[in-house]
Structure formats: structure tokens, C-alpha cells
Amino acid sequence: MSQVAVDKTIDARGTYCPGPLMELIKTLKTAPLQSVIEVWSSDSGSSTDIPVWVKKAGHEFVYSIEEKGYWRIAVRKAR
Amino acid sequence: MEQTPKLAVVLLSSELEKLHAGALMGSVASMSGMTVYMxxxxxxxEQFRKDVITEKRFKTGVxxxxxxxxxxxxxxDLIRQGIELGNLHLYACALAMDVMDWKKEELIDEVEGIIGVNQFFGLAEGAQIMTI
Incomplete structure (x- = not known):
């Protein structure tokens, strides 16, 4: 599995689209450059929507791992 | 300097579902770096009146x-987040305000101003416009 060190985890389980994305964006705004943020989402729409946003926003998509009933999506702040 | 892409969202329906869809797209666009005019x-x-929201007088379908x-x-809530975390501007239509004799203070505080169609066209120039 992935050996990436996660700097901050956001648990956005239980929120609906675009809740997890909004939480991620809020956190990315203040996070240091190159830090890795992992967001937990139980919303399946966000699991496909977040990677698209990450690429468009110029950050680095690290991984999306499906757990039981939720996804762990990691992003590296690139700018 | 390159201009950021612009999105204009026109909300006409009182249906909660349509307001939600428009607000969701507007706020995500705003937080993704677009300039958004609603x-x-x-x-x-009417659904942006403080009394309607406080009393939850929403019109719903399925x-x-x-x-x-x-x-x-x-x-x-979505619009407020779009304003706080991006570049979203919310305006109310001057005609509807006049005809209904509503005051700006009766609308939620996120409403930036009361504008007419010409001002809206000025803001929305070059933008993609969605009407919901």
C-alpha cells in the first residue's frame, strides 16, 4: 500500500456532495506547500469528483482508497 | 493578465431542488477559482427572504x-461558503424587489446589491450563463 505520510486528515464522513470537497478546499488554503491532506468521504460522488477538482486546481492527486463504506482520498498541495 | 473564467447563474424558480442545484454549482465553481455572479x-x-428561511417555508418536490x-x-449555506472561500457575488433583481415592495434588509445578508438587467449583463459579459 501507499507509503505517503499524511500531514492532516479530515473526516468528512456523513456529509453530502460537495461537503467533503469544501472541507478539503478550506484545509488546503491554509496548509503548507507540499503537505498531504487526506479526506474521508462516505459520499460516493465526492470520490470521483474530488480527483477531478484536484487536477483542475493544480494540486497533486495522491490516492483514493476505498474502505468499508467510505473513501480515503489524499491530495498534495502543489501551489 | 489572464482573466479567470466566469460563470453567471440566474435563479428564477422557488423550488428548493433548483435553488440547491444552482447554489451548489455556483459555490463549487467559485471555490474552484471561477468568478461567479448569481x-x-x-x-x-422570495426564498432569499430572511423570514422564509427562518420559518423554513421551502417549496419541495421529491x-x-x-x-x-x-x-x-x-x-x-452553499452560497455563503462560495462567498467566503472564493469569488462569488449574489445579486437580487431590481424589478422583482420593486414589484413586491421588498427591501434589501429583508433578504439574507449575502445579497450584495439590487441590480437591473443591464448591470447583470455588464457583470456577466463573457461568462457562461446558466438559468435555473
């Missing part, structure tokens, strides 16, 4: 009752 007119405008039951952040 223009609220006709029946949609999905709306579940949005309420599951306590999903509603259109005004």
Missing part, C-alpha cells in the same frame, strides 16, 4: 424533503 429574480427571490431531513447544508 442573479436571483422572480419566484426564486428530493427536497430528503435534503431537509438529512440536514444537508441548503442553498444559502
Amino acid at each position: 442573479f436571483v429574480s422572480m419566484d426564486a427571490l 428530493v427536497g424533503p430528503m435534503l431537509l431531513e438529512k440536514e444537508v447544508p441548503l442553498f444559502y
